[in-house]
Amino acid sequence: MSDTPKNLQVNPYFVFLAQFRENLKSRGLTNIKATTVAQMAGKKWRQMSDAQKAIYSGIAQRNRETRSRGYSV
Structure with a gap:
Protein backbone atom coordinates (compact mmCIF):
# COMPACT_ATOMS: atom_id res chain seq x y z
CA MET A 1 0.00 0.00 0.00
CA SER A 2 1.36 3.37 -1.00
CA ASP A 3 1.60 6.16 1.56
CA THR A 4 0.47 8.91 -0.79
CA PRO A 5 -2.15 11.15 0.83
CA LYS A 6 -4.92 9.65 -1.32
CA ASN A 7 -4.18 6.10 -0.12
CA LEU A 8 -3.78 6.72 3.61
CA GLN A 9 -6.45 5.00 5.69
CA VAL A 10 -8.44 7.42 7.86
CA ASN A 11 -10.61 4.88 9.69
CA PRO A 12 -8.98 3.10 12.68
CA TYR A 13 -10.41 -0.28 11.70
CA PHE A 14 -9.08 0.04 8.15
CA VAL A 15 -5.64 0.97 9.49
CA PHE A 16 -5.80 -2.19 11.60
CA LEU A 17 -7.09 -4.26 8.66
CA ALA A 18 -4.23 -3.12 6.41
CA LEU A 29 -0.60 -16.81 4.38
CA THR A 30 -1.56 -15.49 0.97
CA ASN A 31 -4.18 -17.98 -0.23
CA ILE A 32 -6.95 -16.77 2.09
CA LYS A 33 -10.11 -15.26 0.62
CA ALA A 34 -10.63 -11.55 1.28
CA THR A 35 -13.92 -12.27 3.03
CA THR A 36 -12.21 -14.73 5.37
CA VAL A 37 -9.46 -12.22 6.16
CA ALA A 38 -12.09 -9.56 6.91
CA GLN A 39 -13.97 -11.95 9.19
CA MET A 40 -10.77 -12.88 11.04
CA ALA A 41 -9.77 -9.24 11.39
CA GLY A 42 -13.24 -8.22 12.56
CA LYS A 43 -13.22 -10.89 15.24
CA LYS A 44 -9.77 -9.79 16.42
CA TRP A 45 -10.84 -6.10 16.37
CA ARG A 46 -13.89 -6.81 18.54
CA GLN A 47 -11.70 -8.64 21.06
CA MET A 48 -9.24 -5.75 21.36
CA SER A 49 -9.40 -3.33 24.27
CA ASP A 50 -9.97 0.39 23.79
CA ALA A 51 -6.31 0.97 24.66
CA GLN A 52 -5.22 -1.37 21.87
CA LYS A 53 -7.58 0.31 19.42
CA ALA A 54 -6.29 3.74 20.45
CA ILE A 55 -3.02 3.00 18.63
CA TYR A 56 -4.91 2.65 15.36
CA SER A 57 -7.06 5.69 16.14
CA GLY A 58 -3.89 7.76 16.52
CA ILE A 59 -2.52 6.52 13.21
CA ALA A 60 -5.86 7.23 11.50
CA GLN A 61 -5.90 10.76 12.96
CA ARG A 62 -2.39 11.43 11.65
CA ASN A 63 -3.45 10.06 8.26
CA ARG A 64 -6.48 12.39 8.21
CA GLU A 65 -4.20 15.36 8.93
CA THR A 66 -1.73 14.28 6.27
CA ARG A 67 -4.51 13.77 3.74
CA SER A 68 -6.02 17.16 4.45
CA ARG A 69 -2.62 18.82 3.97
CA GLY A 70 -2.05 16.82 0.79
CA TYR A 71 -5.30 18.03 -0.74
CA SER A 72 -5.02 21.69 0.22
CA VAL A 73 -4.32 23.89 -2.80
Whole structure:
Protein backbone atom coordinates (compact mmCIF):
# COMPACT_ATOMS: atom_id res chain seq x y z
CA MET A 1 0.00 0.00 0.00
CA SER A 2 1.36 3.37 -1.00
CA ASP A 3 1.60 6.16 1.56
CA THR A 4 0.47 8.91 -0.79
CA PRO A 5 -2.15 11.15 0.83
CA LYS A 6 -4.92 9.65 -1.32
CA ASN A 7 -4.18 6.10 -0.12
CA LEU A 8 -3.78 6.72 3.61
CA GLN A 9 -6.45 5.00 5.69
CA VAL A 10 -8.44 7.42 7.86
CA ASN A 11 -10.61 4.88 9.69
CA PRO A 12 -8.98 3.10 12.68
CA TYR A 13 -10.41 -0.28 11.70
CA PHE A 14 -9.08 0.04 8.15
CA VAL A 15 -5.64 0.97 9.49
CA PHE A 16 -5.80 -2.19 11.60
CA LEU A 17 -7.09 -4.26 8.66
CA ALA A 18 -4.23 -3.12 6.41
CA GLN A 19 -1.70 -4.07 9.10
CA PHE A 20 -3.51 -7.37 9.71
CA ARG A 21 -3.29 -8.21 5.99
CA GLU A 22 0.40 -7.32 5.89
CA ASN A 23 1.02 -9.54 8.92
CA LEU A 24 -0.70 -12.48 7.22
CA LYS A 25 1.25 -11.83 4.03
CA SER A 26 4.59 -11.70 5.88
CA ARG A 27 3.75 -15.04 7.50
CA GLY A 28 3.17 -16.56 4.07
CA LEU A 29 -0.60 -16.81 4.38
CA THR A 30 -1.56 -15.49 0.97
CA ASN A 31 -4.18 -17.98 -0.23
CA ILE A 32 -6.95 -16.77 2.09
CA LYS A 33 -10.11 -15.26 0.62
CA ALA A 34 -10.63 -11.55 1.28
CA THR A 35 -13.92 -12.27 3.03
CA THR A 36 -12.21 -14.73 5.37
CA VAL A 37 -9.46 -12.22 6.16
CA ALA A 38 -12.09 -9.56 6.91
CA GLN A 39 -13.97 -11.95 9.19
CA MET A 40 -10.77 -12.88 11.04
CA ALA A 41 -9.77 -9.24 11.39
CA GLY A 42 -13.24 -8.22 12.56
CA LYS A 43 -13.22 -10.89 15.24
CA LYS A 44 -9.77 -9.79 16.42
CA TRP A 45 -10.84 -6.10 16.37
CA ARG A 46 -13.89 -6.81 18.54
CA GLN A 47 -11.70 -8.64 21.06
CA MET A 48 -9.24 -5.75 21.36
CA SER A 49 -9.40 -3.33 24.27
CA ASP A 50 -9.97 0.39 23.79
CA ALA A 51 -6.31 0.97 24.66
CA GLN A 52 -5.22 -1.37 21.87
CA LYS A 53 -7.58 0.31 19.42
CA ALA A 54 -6.29 3.74 20.45
CA ILE A 55 -3.02 3.00 18.63
CA TYR A 56 -4.91 2.65 15.36
CA SER A 57 -7.06 5.69 16.14
CA GLY A 58 -3.89 7.76 16.52
CA ILE A 59 -2.52 6.52 13.21
CA ALA A 60 -5.86 7.23 11.50
CA GLN A 61 -5.90 10.76 12.96
CA ARG A 62 -2.39 11.43 11.65
CA ASN A 63 -3.45 10.06 8.26
CA ARG A 64 -6.48 12.39 8.21
CA GLU A 65 -4.20 15.36 8.93
CA THR A 66 -1.73 14.28 6.27
CA ARG A 67 -4.51 13.77 3.74
CA SER A 68 -6.02 17.16 4.45
CA ARG A 69 -2.62 18.82 3.97
CA GLY A 70 -2.05 16.82 0.79
CA TYR A 71 -5.30 18.03 -0.74
CA SER A 72 -5.02 21.69 0.22
CA VAL A 73 -4.32 23.89 -2.80
